[in-house]
Amino acid sequence: LTLSTRELTADQIEAMSYNELIGLVRETNRPPGGLRSIVKIAQQAFLRPGRRVLEIGTSTGITAVELAGFTGCEVVAIDINEASLEDGRRRAEIAGVAGVVSFELRDATRTELEDESFDLVFCGNVTSLVSDREAALAEYTRVLRTGGFIGAIPMYYTRPPSDELLEAVSQAIHVQIEAHDRQFWLDFFVAGQLHPHWVEDFEFDSIASDDVDAFVDEILGREHLLGLSDDARSALARRYGHDMQLFRENLSHMGFSVLLARKEPAGTERELFTATVVSPK
Numbered sequence: 001l002t003l004s005t006r007e008l009t010a011d012q013i014e015a016m017s018y019n020e021l022i023g024l025v026r027e028t029n030r031p032p033g034g035l036r037s038i039v040k041i042a043q044q045a046f047l048r049p050g051r052r053v054l055e056i057g058t059s060t061g062i063t064a065v066e067l068a069g070f071t072g073c074e075v076v077a078i079d080i081n082e083a084s085l086e087d088g089r090r091r092a093e094i095a096g097v098a099g100v101v102s103f104e105l106r107d108a109t110r111t112e113l114e115d116e117s118f119d120l121v122f123c124g125n126v127t128s129l130v131s132d133r134e135a136a137l138a139e140y141t142r143v144l145r146t147g148g149f150i151g152a153i154p155m156y157y158t159r160p161p162s163d164e165l166l167e168a169v170s171q172a173i174h175v176q177i178e179a180h181d182r183q184f185w186l187d188f189f190v191a192g193q194l195h196p197h198w199v200e201d202f203e204f205d206s207i208a209s210d211d212v213d214a215f216v217d218e219i220l221g222r223e224h225l226l227g228l229s230d231d232a233r234s235a236l237a238r239r240y241g242h243d244m245q246l247f248r249e250n251l252s253h254m255g256f257s258v259l260l261a262r263k264e265p266a267g268t269e270r271e272l273f274t275a276t277v278v279s280p281k
């Protein structure tokens, strides 16, 4: 992806993973639930100036930039895709928060950041894409200060997908995905010093297929893509259009939870008599 868009060939575009496509088209790539989820995480984690946030798998930076803009906190946003990070830096400049957000090339499982140095580690839905997710969670916990929060927005299946659908999505994102349910992720984020703190559940709206096509057309009209050769352009339209229609189908089987887990002092007992909201929903 260091190639300029002008030199990209149809074959190179066909071979890209969805993450690389996002970098190429500069998709905003919001977390599940978009801005509303970001606001909830900021409020529930009591973010304010002076607080430090680590964002895992920031992609093109929307969450990092919005969190910094809303709260004035300092954000370190990491990803393994340099092209996306570059786009994040541009976004931060435009939003006027470049002074408090840094975009760094780091791996979720080995950040090399200091122990206990963040008040919130936000990982959106990214942990499901990391092959060694236990190592990732251990790393988030290590860099989180005691009393701080892990914010996550795991997506999960509310209706079982067909094997064909799972395989097609796995191929599109170049990650072998598994059909986990809500409880799997709730249990995953409770480990060692991490205790459940807050959770809210959502389902995805159903989006018309025509609406997906219109969105893909809008994205393909972006100025920085106008220099693509005709061949590359039709490959991009085919590949991106295919992935977005596939995600439309996939998300019709899915929901997500916006959740926070808190790092408690070692040895803190679990809450036995837990409770769930009954009303208002």
Ligand SMILES: C[S@@+](CC[C@H](N)C(=O)[O-])C[C@H]1O[C@@H](n2cnc3c(N)ncnc32)[C@H](O)[C@@H]1O
Pocket (backbone or CB within 6 Å): 019, 029, 030, 031, 032, 056, 057, 058, 059, 060, 063, 078, 079, 080, 081, 084, 106, 107, 108, 109, 123, 124, 125, 126, 129, 130
């Ligand atoms: C779907 S996007 C993230 C969208 C959004 N930020 C969210 O919260 O879901 C996933 C991002 O995670 C990054 N990623 C995947 N594995 C990673 C890893 N081991 N360490 C850091 N980033 C990773 C990818 O490069 C990609 O930009």
